[in-house]
Amino acid sequence: MNETSDKRASRRSPRGDAARKAILESATRLFSEGGFNSASIADIARDVGMTQAGMLHHFPSKAALLHAVLLEREARNERDTQAEREKGLDPLTVFLHTLRNNDRNPPLVQLMTVLSAESIPANHPAHEWFEQRYEDIVTSTVEHFSAIVDEAALPDGLTVETVARWLIALADGLRVQWLYDQSSVSRQHSLAQFYDMVMRPILREPYRSFSWLQMIEDEAAK
Known part of the structure; x- marks a missing residue:
């Protein structure tokens, strides 16, 4: 992890960490069920009750997720x-x-x-x-x-x-x-x-x- 990543990690709030964890759990489940192309950013955002913009705040792209x-x-x-x-x-x-x-x-x-x-x-x-x-x-x-x-x-x-x-x-x-x-x-x-x-x-x-x-x-x- 580089210095920029360290600073970003240190700025995470408990709420942000919880949101990130929920996104990862949803993506893990959806990707396991049908692969990378089976679920869109919109699908994952909807699954965790979040807007696409809100999800992209945590992960800038589907590939990054x-x-x-x-x-x-x-x-x-x-x-x-x-x-x-x-x-x-x-x-x-x-x-x-x-x-x-x-x-x-x-x-x-x-x-x-x-x-x-x-x-x-x-x-x-x-x-x-x-x-x-x-x-x-x-x-x-x-x-x-x-x-x-x-x-x-x-x-x-x-x-x-x-x-x-x-x-x-x-x-x-x-x-x-x-x-x-x-x-x-x-x-x-x-x-x-x-x-x-x-x-x-x-x-x-x-x-x-x-x-x-x-x-x-x-x-x-x-």
Whole structure:
């Protein structure tokens, strides 16, 4: 955040913060239901009982509102993930807990699924944001997984980055199936099975001897 943004933030009143929060919540819900093009500035303003001019006072354009929605979602997700890391958990467990926490809020899961798909065309206002997001996710996943993967145990041609991309793709693909039918699959359970069945041979000790599936079953029984 730059100095101008800092000053603007410091000038916000409680009433203005409440209005901004209401706009973000409305836009999040409407964008998750039908994507960026499904709701206009007028639709969102009407939904929160505000004039378009009043809404544009908080967000100068619909694209700016979209980016604010995405940044708010990511900030919330990062807070939850960082809280899990601070417990001293291994990266694979943190990933499982992040999926579990995300899936407790289906509208936010649907928001990211809908927007990440529709923003693939380069002219979409969120295209660059999602492109950078995936680059960052791969980079951070490789960084965290490198500490627990035994690279000497990797088959020829396989890298930690490859494994990281598999896990990201698996989580994203299961997300789509889960959104169609939440009773059909558990992302956390499925990833735990993948860890235990597929990843165990390439992990360092003590992780090679650990069962993530047993862990989440024990957690569920508490």
